[in-house]
Amino acid sequence: MDYAYYPGCSLESTGIEFHASTKAVAKELGINLIEIPDWNCCGASSAHARGHWISLALPARNMAIAEAAGLDVAIPCAACYARSKKVELEVTESEEAKEKIEEIIGRPYTGKSKARNLTEILHNDLGVDAIKAKVVKPLKGLKVLTYYGCLMSRPPEIACDDIEDPIMLDDIMTALGAEVLQWGFKTECCGGSLTACRPQVGLDMTKKIMDAAKKSGADCIVTACPMCHSNLDMRQDQLSKKYGAYNIPVYFVTEMMGVAMGMNPKDLCINRHFVEAESTLGKIGKTSEGGEA
Amino acid sequence: MERVGVFICHCGSNIGAVVDCARVAEAVRNYPGVAYSTDYKYMCSEPGQEMIQNAIKEHNLNRVVVASCSPRMHEKTFRACVEKVGMNPYMFEMANIREHCSWVHAGKNEEATEKAIDLVKMAVSKVCKNEVLQKGHAPVTKRALVVGGGIAGIQCALDIANNGYQVDILERTPSIGGKMSQIDKTFPTIDCSACILTPKMVEASSHPNIKLITFAELEKVEGYVGNFDVTIRSKARSVDMSKCTGCGTCMTKCPGKADDEFNMKLRKRTAIYTPFPQAIPNKPVIDRESCLKFKSRKEGKDVCGICAKMCPAGAIDYEQEDELFVEKYGAIVMATGYEQFDHSVYGEYGYGKYPDVISGLHFERLVNASGPTQGHIVRPSDHKEPKTVVMVKCVGSRDPEHGKSYCSRTCCMYTAKQATMIRDHCPDTKVYVFYMDVRTPGKLYDEFYNRTREEYGVDYIRGRVSKIYQEGEQLIVKGEDTLLGQQVEIAADLVILANAMIPNPDSEKMAQTVGIGYDKDGWFTESHPKLGPVETHTAGVFLAGACQGPKDIPDSVAQAGAAAVKVCALLSKDQLETEPTVSVVDTKLCSGCGLCVPVCPYKAITLETIQERKGGKTVERQVANVNSSLCQGCGACTVTCRSGSANLKHFTNAQILAEVDALCQTMQ
Amino acid sequence: MSNNAVENFEPKILVFACNWCTYAGADLAGTSRLQYPPNVRVLRVPCSCRVNPQFVLRAFQRGIDGVLVAGCHPGDCHYTTGNYYTRRRFLLITRMMDYMGIDSRRFHTRWISGAEGPKFQQVVTEMINEVKAIGPNDKFRDDAKIEVKAVETNE
Amino acid sequence: MSNIQNEMRAVAKELLESGKATVVLGWEKGTMPYDSTPVMIRSAADVDKLIWDEYCLQNLSTYLIDFINTEDKVAIFAKGCDTRAYNRLVHDRRINPKNSIVIGVPCSGMKNPKVAAKTPEGAEVPMANACKECRYPNPVACDQKIGSDVTPWCTAKDFSDVEAIEAMDADAKAAFWKEQYSKCIRCYACRNICPACNCTNCIFDQSASGWCSKDVNASENQFYGVTRAFHVAGRCIECGQCEAVCPSDIPIMLMNKKFIKDIDTLFGNYEAGLVTEGTTPLNSYQVADPEEFM
């Protein structure tokens, strides 16, 4: 299984764990990720606030490079996925848009090369059974909440899963042996894009989600979006200072897969989280009676 | 030899002020076929009509053209006029020189006069090719079929029966009663639904003119107004109705269990069952899907049979099969009602997965004294009394993206009713209603709504709910109070959705079976939205109740009465007149290709085999045949027919071509 | 001189109107006294599906300047489905007329309901003005008759 | 070819001898090298008359109309287009499938004898126009088949000739058609050969009906041309026999193909003559058909 790989800017910095764990897990599962040479920022967060064509042109270049190589693009980051998918749909649906975009980027891009969310590849292309087959250390006893955020589930034309009740992460986590709890915040926006400029607004949005997580009694949250991850993970100390302790580790789904496949947490960069994330892994395999605090 | 009389009407100054009527009369005087031509102030007046009648006699006219107003106005008048002096009414044509000429060309007298001359020439050319046509007659079967045994069907049948006509009620389920039997109370009077419905059910079942055909389906409808042949499938009841006394013993020990549809699956029922205690006929049926005996038979075994052992009358008959039979009717009333919209399409409301998010009809069963909770309002999940109830209106209604674009008309009122009932039953329970608009156009409806807020203290919040999710034992309802401009979240114990009314899932198929129209949502369409609300485009088929569109009980009952009157008017006739302006096939020309058959909206065309002599021997071949009672005269078949063998009487190819030629000749 | 002829040209336009919608719409235009040029002649048919394309061809052969076929809006047909067949037939015939070189402005199909008196007025007015601008129809015409007319004009 | 010819004779012999067929319709050699004309064989002794060569252009299915009321059991040889014609005729109930046996013959394209007659000796006679665009050289349905299937040389309909006319301006179009139809002598050969023109009584034979005049002039001829094209619209099986037999070389298929093209684009791709029941584009409709008449 060969895919062009577009990590995107976040995975080189704040989402480094996602990058590391994706690469490790892909290797183990026989997914060959070929990083797009000299890729550029997809413009997520800002380009669409500036103009229609700029928001399409930036991701189009990466997609065009992949298309020249004849590969679909695996994109772990939900924001990059949404932006890349948008341009793919735009050129497939409108000949006029295709021509304009090709003119702007100076490369052919016909939409033949598809933008694929990494989670979708894991869930649909590879399949839950194939993942299950690689599990050596089932995540028994771990109560997890799956969190998809907005960019994986909306708008509907972009979504690769059910828009109101997505299940891909649930399926994968169940396959890993974890207990998936249900809550109402799977697709609620965490405000990640607002933390930078309107911190209080972002913080409030994060708080709602973390409050619900706390109430649910889950051990941790599992996500597939680096923006959500950095937001939920990093801002917990701020929340804790203001509103009392939270301390709920937030993992990338690939980190969890790596752990279940018996990899060293450090190789997956689990030691680089803001909320201490290694000790929670200690609950794995223990019966929940002792674990309940 | 055509002898056409032409009469140009001034219509006072309506025509005369613009069109030079005398000139028109003069211009066509020598036109081929014209034997007499004149003009007069008011052709439709008594002296005007006498003038026509006298001219027919004096000048031995055999065709008449009146140039005056629209034929939609006075065609009937003049047809009757010429008929009085023995002329066939179809030997008459009209030229419209008022609506289509003088009124729209004011001040252009010259051109308008020229145009009037053209129009008269066209009419003369046509009338020269008119043929004598006779209205047809068809006998009437003096019996009606009402399809659907809900309140609309029952009321309609009673009204027809009380007028002295036989009527059958065809009901798909084991009992008549319909949705009204599931409802606990009716708005705005809060009287008990069963208490007002049950007497009607009993009356229908005991009426000498009414026959109930329950647990049966409409299979096929053939024939035409006054003479329908309806094939009915009587489903295997597994109970011999003639032997069963309705004692109910059979149901006491039945081990087969199934979801109780009548109680919205809030509890189980036995496999041999009557839908509800007051069912009529109060004789059970065996649900073969859940019956242990029938299930075991599929596996080659044959177990149980307890009900047969219990039955003192020996009425249980496991070997019964569906039966098809054909009945004759003169009229059909469709009263097939509605279904409730399934809210599980809404992911944001939990895809129907939350047990404590229920529909309005669920609530009716919950609050009903003979319902699964003996009338105690409790949550389905844990049977606790809810302390906070949120009601959401317009679920599936007014939602073109995810549901239906229309307003379901009844929800505003039943939501208000249910809110007051909750407050009555559980005075400590807080009730919130999310709404977009409150629509209460009915007698005492708005007063009731206001009481709901003012006296019962129900909080109405204007805004649609965006999301409902489970948090612990409660449901969090996220909405917006658009009047405040603020988001609101309510932790509810029970959420009641006011689901839309939708047509029966097979309404489209049923409409096709009966041959009536239906709209994009599947509701049956009336013949005219204002002036033909209970008729359909198919003569002899009428509509009653919610099968035509969302309706509450009083509206359904009113429409049922209206449909009954139409039925009685039809059945009161011994014979029906049929229009002679129908299609006819010239079998000599017809090749029998059958292309015309599918285009007929009335299924009036069939291929039939005829015998003819050819080359000294008798051969058989197929030709198209138009049933003139079914044909409504649209002419679709005539254009499909390459050889011109299908023709429409009174609008024949030759007539239309003559008009075209007449118009074009004037251009030379 | 020929320019002059076109300027003074008063075309004749034949309207096939279905009894239930367009004919009623034209009646409504009348009762509402909505004025339009007197160049149209309405021929009543029960339904637009009664209009055989051969009628239209015949009119052009005989020298009509324009033809309008008009009926109920799809979905509103008095006979439920008639105008759906009209639509199919005349989508094709419109294109065939164009293919044969008959100016597409001379032949139209329109849906005009019984309530659309103003639309009837508007449609026929526009059509008359268009046909006036392009002059008399000389395509598809029966040659013999054109010649007769030519002789007349020469005189 | 000769292999097929041998097979033809063998099959015909077997059918006639066994009594499975009382008549076999095929082609025989005429006087000129380019004459391969229909032949009706009733005796096994005559099967050697049957030939198969590149001039077996004429469709035999239409002859079955004459047998609809006979006791005969008729076997016919049918090329791809002929089987579509056969289906058309069964669809129109003009022939009786129960008393006919269709022996499918894969075809590599035929030549038009009319063209051959005008071609100087020694020069290559081109493939018939309709055959050049044929997408169904193999029988679409038959009771038995001889020979082996050939690979179709066309996969999509070719409308370039129609598009060329469409691209002309109105005057040029009118002039073109007027010129073409001025040549028409109203011999009705196109109608008589057409498997879709199968009415027992054609309106053009009913002069009293008022539909048409007997006048032969460009206007009446065009009325005939458009009307006939409309009558076969959605039913034409593209055999091109109308054009092939036209003594005046009027490009009749340009009319038929115009309707085919518009039907495809407006109502969805339609292939006539593939089935023997159900509706055709002009006696059916979709509520969602294109709406241009608002």
Add this chain to the structure above:
Amino acid sequence: MLLNEKQIQNEELNKEFLRRSGVDVSKCYQCGKCSAGCPVGDHMDIPTNKVMRLAQMGLIEDAMKSSAIWLCATCSTCTTRCPKGVDVARVMETLRIMAKEHGYVAEKNVDKFHSVWMTIVGTMGRMYEPGLIVGRNFSTGKILQDTQYGVPYIAKQKLKLVPYKCKNMDEIKSLIAKAEAMDREERGNK
């Protein structure tokens, strides 16, 4: 001011808005479901349905002045759940772009954030200051306009000390220039 006068004043803006958004705002029937589900709803100066209402009434200037359009996180919950199929998020986005161009920026910080982001992408080809740290700077240092973004944040070894710069910067710069030109062009004509 009279409503009709105000609408006349807004006529050109309204035309521009309708053209650029491509959204039929007349379909909105003010049910409020967009506002109800908005995760930022609490913080907006006017709720989403009022933005829709302003757009519907052609009062584009008022809509552009709101902070709501800047707080919108583009999560598209509104669009997804709209019963009338109105692309509410697109309305917000169009208003945001127009507000910037017409000089109405109610949320300067949000705007600056986008500007800085675009500047970095325009120079480096990639984001090299994660938005996360920018945010930190806002909340702690609040020195917005400065070149503070360049300060590398090395905690948890999550950042590269030396930022990556795309090799083919000429291509990216030309791409951005062309795209921006096209956006400008669309603004001006049609």
